[in-house]
Amino acid sequence: MKTNPGQLSQLLKKSLSPVYLISGDEPLLVQECCDQVRQAAKEAGFHDRLTFHADHQLDWNAVADEFSAMSLFAEKRRIEIHLPTGKLGDGRAVLERVLQSPPEDIILLLISARLDAAETRRKWYKELQGKGVHVPVWPVDADKFHGWLQQRASSRGLSLTRGALAIMSERLEGNLLAASQELDRLALLANGTTIDEETVEQAVQDSSRFSGFELVTELISGRAPHACKVISVLQQEGENPLGLLAVLSRDLNLLLELKSSGGQAENPASFLKKRGVFQPQRVRAMEQAARQLNRAQLHDAIALCSKVDRATKGFDPLSPWHYLRDMSALLAARA
Known part of the structure; x- marks a missing residue:
C-alpha cells in the first residue's frame, strides 16, 4: 500500500509490515519517516540492524544470504538498504524473491531517492505494494512552507511573532534541514520568551535553497x-x-x-x-x-x-x- 508521511505514525501503531519503502529527495523528511519505522521496529523487538548501500560494489548475493539465513537464537533483525539512485539494478531479482515470502523475523527498510515511473512498473515494486508500505516524500510546496515552519516551531514549544515567522520563511524556504536546525537554535535562545523580528534578524542566516x-x-x-x-x-x-x-x-x-x-x-x-x-x-x-x-x-x-x-x-x-x-x-x- 501507499501512504503519506502524515499517516505513517498511525499506521505503525496498528501493525508492522515486513517491508517499508521511504522514497524522496527531501533528506530531513525521509530521515524522520525512517526514524519512525526504526522506533516502531525496536519497540516490537527488532533490535539488531544490518545496513547495505546499493552502490556498484554491493554483492546482492550477500543480501540474499541474510534473508535466507536463520537468525541465531531467533533474533529479530532490521535490514536497511539505501538506494541512492532510486534504482535496484541487479537487486531486483533478490527483492522479488524476498517479497514473495517475507521472513517473519526480519523487517526490511528501503531508503531511496525519488523513484522514477519506470521503477514503479517493475515486478518488485508491485510485490512491495501488496506486502508492505511505500511512503513517497515530496518537498514542501512553496505556498505551504510558512505553515510548515509555524507547525514545526509549535512542536518545539516556540512562539514567534508574525514578522519573525515571515523573515524565517523568506530566508529558509526550500531548505527544510536548515529550517529545522535554525528552530533548534532559536529554542535554546528563547528560554520561554516569544521570538521577535530582531532576534531572527540577528540569529537566522539566509539559507533558502531551490532547484x-x-x-x-x-x-x-x-x-x-x-x-x-x-x-x-x-x-x-x-x-x-x-x-x-x-x-x-x-x-x-x-x-x-x-x-x-x-x-x-x-x-x-x-x-x-x-x-x-x-x-x-x-x-x-x-x-x-x-x-x-x-x-x-x-x-x-x-x-x-x-x-x-x-x-x-x-x-x-x-x-x-x-x-x-x-x-x-x-x-x-x-x-
Whole structure:
C-alpha cells in the first residue's frame, strides 16, 4: 500500500509490515519517516540492524544470504538498504524473491531517492505494494512552507511573532534541514520568551535553497515575484540553466497539447500522468496553466526557451537568466 508521511505514525501503531519503502529527495523528511519505522521496529523487538548501500560494489548475493539465513537464537533483525539512485539494478531479482515470502523475523527498510515511473512498473515494486508500505516524500510546496515552519516551531514549544515567522520563511524556504536546525537554535535562545523580528534578524542566516524543478513550477504557475527570487538564487549558486530548460520546454509543449485537445480527449490529470508528470503540485499548476494561458503565450514562451539555450551556450549577449525573467512576466499574465 501507499501512504503519506502524515499517516505513517498511525499506521505503525496498528501493525508492522515486513517491508517499508521511504522514497524522496527531501533528506530531513525521509530521515524522520525512517526514524519512525526504526522506533516502531525496536519497540516490537527488532533490535539488531544490518545496513547495505546499493552502490556498484554491493554483492546482492550477500543480501540474499541474510534473508535466507536463520537468525541465531531467533533474533529479530532490521535490514536497511539505501538506494541512492532510486534504482535496484541487479537487486531486483533478490527483492522479488524476498517479497514473495517475507521472513517473519526480519523487517526490511528501503531508503531511496525519488523513484522514477519506470521503477514503479517493475515486478518488485508491485510485490512491495501488496506486502508492505511505500511512503513517497515530496518537498514542501512553496505556498505551504510558512505553515510548515509555524507547525514545526509549535512542536518545539516556540512562539514567534508574525514578522519573525515571515523573515524565517523568506530566508529558509526550500531548505527544510536548515529550517529545522535554525528552530533548534532559536529554542535554546528563547528560554520561554516569544521570538521577535530582531532576534531572527540577528540569529537566522539566509539559507533558502531551490532547484530547477521548483523554478519550472513557479514559472508555469505564473508566480512571477517568487520565480524571480528563485532565479536570483540559482544564478548566484552558478546553476546551469540547461538542466531546467529541458523540463520547462517539455512542460510548455505538453500545455500546447492540452490546449489543442480542448480538454475533450481525456482528463488532464490522466494526460499528464501518462507523460510522466506525477507530483501533485506540478499537476495542479499544469492544469491551471492550460486553462488560463493562451496559445500565443505558450508559443512565445517556447521561443524564449530557444533564447535561453543560445544565451547559455554563449551565442547571445544577454544572460540566460534575463530571458527566464522575461518568461516569468510572460506566463504571469493570465486570462
